[in-house]
Amino acid sequence: MKAAIYRRFGPPDVVKIEEVPKPTPKPNEVLIRIHAASVSIADHRLRAKDLPEGLGFFGPLALGVFRPRKKLLGMDGAGVVEAIGDKVTKFQPGDEVYFLPGASFGCHAEYIAMAETDFIALKPKNLSFAEATSLLxxxxxxxxxxxxxxxxxxxxxxxxxxxxxxxxxxxxxxxxxxxxxxxxxxxxxxxxxxxxxxxxxxxxxxxxxxxxxxxxxxxxxxxxxxxxxxxxxxxxxxxxxxxxxxxxxxxxxxxxxxxxxxxxxxAADWKATVEDLEYLAKLAEEGVLKPVIDSIYPLEDIVKAHARVDTGHKVGNVIVTMEHD
Ligand SMILES: NC(=O)c1ccc[n+]([C@@H]2O[C@H](COP(=O)([O-])OP(=O)(O)OC[C@H]3O[C@@H](n4cnc5c(N)ncnc54)[C@H](OP(=O)(O)O)[C@@H]3O)[C@@H](O)[C@H]2O)c1
Missing domain, CATH: 3.40.50.720 (NAD(P)-binding Rossmann-like Domain)
Incomplete structure (x- = not known):
């Protein structure tokens, strides 16, 4: 599958599209065909090793000393469940979902495998994949x-x-x-x-x-x-x-x-819950929460997407989309 990989810290063009193995879902996992994912300020921070004031010292521990620990970025995405492991009961192939692996990253790719208990919920029915991921x-x-x-x-x-x-x-x-x-x-x-x-x-x-x-x-x-x-x-x-x-x-x-x-x-750290994702989807379906999208790029143009985020002046969310046959 295609994935946006960066192997050293630096400007947007350190991110390259590479062919990497498509994940195989474990018994408790779902394999999701990703249709859209956001490129967020968090992706910028990891790629550029740009942390908030005073946290630079801890950066190498979290991000990697010489090379990035996480080579595949993307904290959120939206797509379709393509396959499920033997033990999965919550999702079926064909379900349209949106998901937030968060600090585990992995959404700037054509596929992701996630445990069914991870932060996955049914996508808001009234939104496109790009719009849905922009909420997360x-x-x-x-x-x-x-x-x-x-x-x-x-x-x-x-x-x-x-x-x-x-x-x-x-x-x-x-x-x-x-x-x-x-x-x-x-x-x-x-x-x-x-x-x-x-x-x-x-x-x-x-x-x-x-x-x-x-x-x-x-x-x-x-x-x-x-x-x-x-x-x-x-x-x-x-x-x-x-x-x-x-x-x-x-x-x-x-x-x-x-x-x-x-x-x-x-200022403390936090973790999302599946209920949060379901709640955001409900608000979107009720028309309470509207997606705000700055720009949409094909995955192949991920460098442009990162460059847009780097300006610090995006309006809402920058999205990349994945073409599937
Ligand atoms: N604690 C957490 O878990 C957590 C989670 C998510 C994000 N964050 C952090 O939260 C921060 C915001 O993230 P984000 O995704 O919202 O960033 P963002 O989308 O990149 O924010 C960009 C927006 O900031 C506005 N802006 C720039 N300078 C401003 C100013 N002086 N006053 C008011 N608005 C200004 C820009 O508007 P103009 O173009 O009009 O200037 C632009 O629309 C990031 O630093 C991120 O690292 C933390």
């Missing part, structure tokens, strides 16, 4: 972070980076939870973000939300420029800073700061 990276992340500070109707939630993969989902999910949502984005996305449900938009080039005097019940930080010390005054007493993009300082000091300030500062 940002949707599962934002859902998890927003649940840490349950949003009540009428709460004020600000999403910093509202046009990105995590941000667009955070806007939609916070709105669905009943919040009044403010999205921080650039002028070029000032129409998109309200269309996702944001009540207010702040152009980050014009206004600094941290010093405007307005306060929020929760700030969802998806950019990397809103540490607690900068945005503390914009968080209401008892409010929360949900740091989707934590640096080393945030990881080390969030709990202590939370205890001292009475504000929830959360």
């Amino acid at each position: 990276f940002g949707g599962s992340t934002s859902l998890n972070y927003l649940r840490r500070k349950p949003v009540k109707p009428g709460d004020e939630v600000l999403v910093n980076g509202a046009s990105g993969s995590c941000g667009n989902a955070a806007v939609q999910l916070a709105k669905h939870m009943g919040a009044t949502v403010t999205g921080v984005c650039s002028a070029k996305n000032a129409d998109l973000v309200p269309s996702l449900g944001a009540d207010h938009v702040i152009d980050y080039a014009v206004e600094d939300f941290a010093t405007s005097g307005k306060t929020y019940d929760a700030i969802v930080e998806c950019v990397g420029n809103a540490p607690f010390e900068r945005v503390n005054n914009a968080i209401k007493p008892g409010g929360a800073l949900l740091i989707i993009i934590p640096n080393l300082k945030a990881i080390l000091f969030s709990k202590r700061r939370s205890r001292k300030t009475g504000k929830l500062i959360t």
Whole structure:
């Protein structure tokens, strides 16, 4: 099968399309024919060895010292179950599914084998494969972070980076939870973000939300420029800073700061659940959660897809699609 492999860290063109063995499902696994997968900022981080501030020291341990540990990227995908192992009961060949191997990666290829108990769910029926996979990276992340500070109707939630993969989902999910949502984005996305449900938009080039005097019940930080010390005054007493993009300082000091300030500062790691995927599919089918796609490339053009992600200015999700006979 074709797969996008990178054998050294570097710019987008280190990723090459190679022929690799098609996986054979074990008794507890399903073999999925992948039709679409996203190229996310996580793929960029592994490929370019570009980690958030302070985490560079740990990079080689996680990513590989001289060569990448994971040579095949892609955290999420959507496709069709092609074959199942003897012990599989949950899925049938022909099922249209979407899936999130997450840190196990492996979706930038024509096929993947996953245990039936992994993060696989039926794809939202109303969406294409490309649209379905676009919900997973940002949707599962934002859902998890927003649940840490349950949003009540009428709460004020600000999403910093509202046009990105995590941000667009955070806007939609916070709105669905009943919040009044403010999205921080650039002028070029000032129409998109309200269309996702944001009540207010702040152009980050014009206004600094941290010093405007307005306060929020929760700030969802998806950019990397809103540490607690900068945005503390914009968080209401008892409010929360949900740091989707934590640096080393945030990881080390969030709990202590939370205890001292009475504000929830959360930067901890998380894992999706199958129920999350099913819930996101349900929201999509109800029209609550809309896919936001920046661009779609054939797998053969994976270098272009990585280059687009590298700009830091994609709108929602960059997708690669796989042609099958
Ligand atoms: N903790 C976790 O498990 C986890 C999971 C997923 C992601 N993350 C991290 O979360 C971060 C966000 O991921 P993502 O996938 O959402 O990134 P993304 O899609 O690449 O974000 C790109 C968006 O950020 C916007 N942006 C850039 N500078 C901005 C600024 N100063 N203010 C507001 N918006 C700005 C861009 O809008 P313009 O083009 O208009 O500037 C663009 O639409 C990444 O650093 C990622 O590593 C962490």
